[in-house]
Amino acid sequence: MMKKYIIFSLIMVGLTVTSCQDYLEVESLSKTSQDVQFGDVSNATSAVVAIYGELIGDNGYGNRLSVILPQGADDFETSGDYNCNDRRGISMYEACSSNPELNNPFKQLYSGIERANLCIKYIPSSPVYQNGSQSDADMMDRLLGEALALRAQFYYELIRNWGDVPFQDKPSSDYENLFLEKTDRDIIYEQIIADLEEAATYVPWRTEANIPPTRLSKGAIKGLRARIALARAGYSLRRDSQQMEQGANPQEYYAIARQECLEIMQNSGNHSLNPDYEDIFRSLHEGRADNTNEIMFEVGAFGGNSKTDSKLGYYNGLRHDRASQWNGGAGVNAIPVYFYEFNRVDLRRDVTINIFQVNAKEMTVVAASNRWTDGKFRKSWTDITGPSQNLAVNWPILRYADVLLMFAEADNEVNNGPTSQAIDALQQVRARAFMGNEDQIEPIPTGKQAFFDAIVQERYLEFGGESIRKYDLIRWNLLNDKFIETRQKLTDFMEGTGQYAGYPEVIYYQEATYDPSLSAQQVVENLDIFFTGNDSSAVFYNATPDPSQVPAGYTQAQWLDGITPEYIDSERKGFMQYFEPNRKELLPIYDDIINTNYNLTQDYGY
Structure with a gap:
């Protein structure tokens, strides 16, 4: 070659x-x-x-x-x-x-x-x-x-x-x-x-040899095998037919994926869901394992050069103005309708999507909807300032949440519908996302197709910005369907119709102090956004206030109007x-x- x-x-x-x-x-x-x-x-x-x-x-x-x-x-x-x-x-x-x-x-x-x-x-x-x-x-x-x-x-x-x-x-x-x-x-x-x-x-479990997340453990290897087995079972574009076709004998590979994930779950003392979703990604910026070793395998970055380091947080992630002390981000933008796929109390939303940016004065300003960025990588979460591009931020290859959702998906296929174990695996991921608001978790369906649809949506919400979604949609042969669906949603978003009816065309805001030590949710809550009524979180779901009600000093950010x-x-x-x-x-x-x-x-x- x-x-x-x-x-x-x-x-x-x-x-x-x-x-x-x-x-x-x-x-x-x-x-x-x-x-x-x-x-x-x-x-x-x-x-x-x-x-x-x-x-x-x-x-x-x-x-x-x-x-x-x-x-x-x-x-x-x-x-x-x-x-x-x-x-x-x-x-x-x-x-x-x-x-x-x-x-x-x-x-x-x-x-x-x-x-x-x-x-x-x-x-x-x-x-x-x-x-x-x-x-x-x-x-x-x-x-x-x-x-x-x-x-x-x-x-x-x-x-x-x-x-x-x-x-x-x-x-x-x-x-x-x-x-x-x-x-x-x-x-x-x-x-x-x-x-x-x-x-x-050949390789021991993490706890048997104190294996760091930058080296492969038995659990990580089993997780990778499950992921590759699901890819083998799924669809891909074939050379001979020039068509998307499913791999032969898919049930054999669903069974492999299910068994590998089950064995990881049975050894959960090695890895578990981190109750603090944000800590998973903070840890990548701080050179440590996350609090519960949810990240099973990550790629280590170091050295400050293009061969051994990473530009994560500088190329992608939160937009920091060049004149700010952080200077970086914004190479990746959120699809605006993705914001509204999250329930308003889903703790993953504000970690995953930045609806704000940091200006030259190091203040937060609300960004137009066509300039939202991926939130799991932020240069201001590191201790590096100035024009530096290589930030020693690691990349997550595999998380325990993925193991749970792969198990649920494979179990559903193997058993022609989800067992109680599969339902519980999905429920664990949802419960973390809705911690403190468990009453808002929707019931998990039990039919095969409905459960699969729930997995498709849950993976969408759980892994945003981790470069998993494209490959999931390909192996499910849903890429074209989701693009058609998203174009319609974007049209509805632009026109303020359908599920976006009554949402704001613009947001009125004032600059607010940016403190990267605050949680992602706290930063959003501290945005100085003008709202009416008693619920500040409803500002993203209520109509634009009458401009005559808006005090002097507030600036407009295009919301629905950000899409043309x-x-x-x-x-x-x-x-x-x-x-x-x-x-x-x-x-x-x-x-x-x-x-x-x-x-x-x-x-x-x-």
Whole structure:
């Protein structure tokens, strides 16, 4: 595929990378290098840490894999105007194959696979693995399990963005010809699902080895296996038919997902729902595990550079004026109608969506509805100020809430309707969201389709801004349906009709002091918004007050008026303007990658 090899001396330094542009023939790795690298646990650990290093950076989950490639659903989109050769082309489903945003993420994923392949090959044959102490052998097993699981994650990311891709399951030096053809994704899925099953036998539970969330535990591996099994059971755009089709034997993979999630739930002393939803995301900014280890696996960021750090909170997240001490955010915008999908007492709403921004005077101002941002990442939640772009904010790959909802979904499929366990799993997630207002939780349906619909909605509310929604809608084959539905909602929002009838066209506000130590909900409650009546929270649901009643000194922010026909349907800004079902569910491969390998083809109409 890509003619480059990572030699052992580079792996030993952990995070040093060979150039993605090197397509060089090199000699096979010497036995001495193998023995040195895998001859003791310390050096072997360095080799596995180097695999983790390919998760992060601008081309990994520090930016492109986390908040650029996944954009384009009914929760969030990339800000700005359409251009097929930048991030907005991806978000609006009209990325050109010359779009440079597609290049390095693809290559970095294969770089991670190469590093994993080296470890998977050489750890089992190492002297310390075969003849060392039992404790050394156990640690080498754990390292092997991590390498298998990381390779699975890299391939999952390739498949969900590009579909069928070349499958390389051994080091590059073991191939006579690296110009590999694409392999059917189901074949790759079969291998990585098997790999994850094996990996889970090697890696301990979090509490057994005090494993931090930036390293894989048994629970995290089982959760990833459940996620990939659901993807295998679901729909994807197929090369041969050029249609969205469900994978063969889906019940087998629903059963795998259900069982893996059940085993995690039965070991809930390792992970549990954090009663403080906001703490989950604060922890990512503060370099610590969240209070109950709900985040089961997150990508570590550090170093202040584009290779090992992240731009989370600077590229995306709350908009801080450049003249403020924080300076950053606003690369991702909320779809305005998403705000109203939340019940007004749902504690997730104000964590997930920022309806305000921080101005040059470091005061909060209400933002127009077409400028709301994703709230789970905020530079002002870090201790970094000034123009810094790399903020060492980690990216969450898997949360325990996802395990509960995956279990509920899989159980519903396996049993042709939800069991009491599935209903309870969904109820746990809802109860956290409505803490203190449990009486407003709607009854959970018991019919198969109605329960599935409830899962679709709950995942929508629970994971907004975590780059999950697009891929959920694809595997359910609901992407086009949700886009049609959302366009109608946006039209109703703009016109103040339907469910938005009687909502405010504008909001009147004054600047308020911004204090990032306050909770997200407190910041919203402290916004100085003019309202009539006794309930300040009703200001978002009541008609615009008579301007003659508004005291002097208040400023207008466009609310329903923030949406115009151009926002819904225009070449520059239209909502998912260029999406075409049975074509745009996958991305094109970057031109230079196609040109480098004569066995690669550009499929799906690109």
